[in-house]
Amino acid sequence: MQFQWSQLVFLIAGSRSIAALQQQHIGTDDLKAKCSAFSGELQIPDATVYLSEVVAAGTNLSLPDYNVTCGNPYQIVPKEICRLSLYVATSNRSGINMEAWLPFEWTGRFLSVGNGGLAGCIGYNDIAYGSSLGFASVGANNGHNGTSGGAFYNNADVLEDFAYRSVHTGVVVGKQITEAFYGSSHKKSYYLGCSTGGRQGFKSAQDFPDDFDGIVAGAPAIAFNNLTSWSGHFYPITGPVNSSTFVPQNLWPVIHADVLERCDALDNFVDGILEDASLCNYTASNLLCGSNSNASACLTEEQVNTVNQIYAPLLASDGSLIYPRMQPGSEILASRILYGGAVFPYTTDWFRYAVYNDINWDPTKINNTDYETAARTNPFNIQTWEGDLSAVQKRGAKILHWHGQMDAIISSDNSPRYYEHVSETMGLSSADLDDFYRYFRVGGTGHCSGGDGAWAIGQNLNAFDSLAPGENILMAIVDWVENGNAPDTLIGTKWNNGTQSAGVDYKRAHCKYPLRNRFKGEGDAKDIEAWECVE
Known part of the structure; x- marks a missing residue:
């Protein structure tokens, strides 16, 4: 990773006040001992706990039950965690598999992550990312296993899990797990997702506005039908x-x-x-x-x-x-x-x-x-097109919405269409929406990650060069929620040859809608100051 330790100041400083009580009263050794016995002690309605285990930092965690269509059956664990795996019934013929990754160096923050496509695949990469930054992180399988939608056939309960219930159930249960493990409840709750995960973030905002204090929704699959x-x-x-x-x-x-x-x-x-x-x-x-x-x-x-x-x-x-x-x-x-x-x-x-x-x-x-x-x-209502976000606005929650401008799966033209739909429905100007909802066009970026431009904005474990809020969208939502610092740009990174280990080629600031990025006409185009946000 190409960031300096000085860039951790925000993350650590922001965590101290939130997590002080937790760290004063329970230490790492106590948490490790608690983790070993946690699966036998935890009482969650309608839940079957499979395991709780301490996983050391750097472990290449084997996931033998991960559906072959979901990707690699392993995950690198960046920071030491207590890993909890469980099943939660949502009806007599449906339920979710979920995991909670609980860092021993907890910041007091809770994070839920989303899914992709029609997939029933736990977002292990995202919960690894969140837990590495001190978030108690949870992810679920959307009520079925694998990337096929075949599980929906003649089973409306599984379909309901996919539409909204998997994420919401995972949040409710995940917060109970977090409080039981650390001995105190979370202080702030966040969401991170892209594609179907972006839709799930907006579904939470529209139907369950109390679930999150801050939502990061990328390339959302809204207007789903x-x-x-x-x-x-x-x-x-x-x-x-x-x-x-x-x-x-x-x-x-x-x-x-x-x-x-x-x-x-x-x-x-x-x-x-x-x-x-x-x-x-x-x-x-x-x-x-x-x-x-x-x-x-x-x-x-x-x-x-x-x-x-x-x-x-x-x-x-x-x-x-x-x-x-x-x-x-x-x-x-x-x-x-x-x-x-x-x-x-x-x-x-x-x-x-x-x-x-x-x-x-x-x-x-x-x-x-x-x-x-x-x-x-x-x-x-999987369409997820409600334009009234007043409940989010009233409780002071925040939404960061972003979309890559070379997305090959979901048209980036749909994102400003939704933003304008919210503006018209609520009768709010962009200046008014800025108080709780901001949308960013991210040039040179494909579907959720990758692309020809400065696409790495901190959207996942493999897509950040810095933990500074201006360069990392997850830490940007934290800074906005906890410190009131709303981002006007998101700085993205382009790596040489598209490879992080090859170092930074350039960085570019992506503009808050409705402004757009434009070269000033002079200077080195790889200089971030050579670009400006214009109407």
Whole structure:
């Protein structure tokens, strides 16, 4: 990690006043002894505790029960913790597997983390991150195991867990565990999530505003039913790989280069990054093949039409908006995920197992009737589109919302749409919303992490260069909640060759909406001071 010990001052200083009582009355040795016996002593309604164990710092923790579709069955544990694993029943045919990672150097803070996709995968990387920073950290499996939505089939209770109940139950139980272990309750409660995890953060804000004092919600999968329709609608546009409308993989770098040719300079500097992709109104007409064109670097008329439809919003039969367009700049990765000649698998699962309960539903026939049925069905209001956040505002809680501008899975155009929806619903200007809700466009950033620009903003264990609040979104929400210091920018880091161990290439400040990042026109573009936030 490339930060200096001096950058830990905020983290430590902010923790002392909160955690003083805990640290005065219970020491690490006592907590270790308590951890060993904790699983036998803990009494939680409807819960079965599997284990409690001390895990040393640096342990490569084996996770033998982790579903193979969820990723690697192990997790590096950065700081020594008491690990608790348990099952909590949510009905007579549903329940959540969850873990609580309780650091011995506790700051008095509680953190819940989210999930991704349709997945039933505990966010081990995120609870490792939180616990390494002194948060009592919990994560759950969303009521099922693995990345498939098959568990929703004919089981509304599992679907309810996925829609909202897994996170909320994990928070309620996690706070009980925290108090039982440390002997006192948490002082501040936080949430960290991206994608489905971003939606879960907003679902908490909308329906359970007392759960968190601070929420970090990245690339949120809000307008969820419409999003799953949009993800599936690309197949009817592209057709299968042998269709005349299909754009093969070798042409997407050509299209991406044309996007940059047309739009890269809109932020006043040509560097391969669209700081605000919403400014780019791209059509592929320049790439239409002529009589003397190189066929490997141009598009047929049908392919031009395909690309133009991809960058157009999805509309209902009455002309109303279902979901915004895909923003230009994301096409290299999106072409493999969404435009590859097959229906996006989450769309298939959602319609088969949640919307229709019909395993024979054919995703290749998806159409406006399906989109409208999904929106109308909206199980457990999973849409997560309520614009009234007054309960969050009234209790003084805070929300930091961010979205990468080259997201290849969830259109970044949807995030400002929700922000404006909140503004209109509550009758508040951006200046008014600034008191409790701030949104940031993060240029050069893909879906939740990665990308061509300064994408590392502290959103996960592998994405931070500093613990200073200005450069770390998790510590930024802490600083805002506990000290009243609201961020006007989020400073991101780009590493050399995209590799953290290779060192920092440059840093760039990402602007608070509705401002956008713009090069001042002189100086080194890698200098953070060479950029400014403008209207």
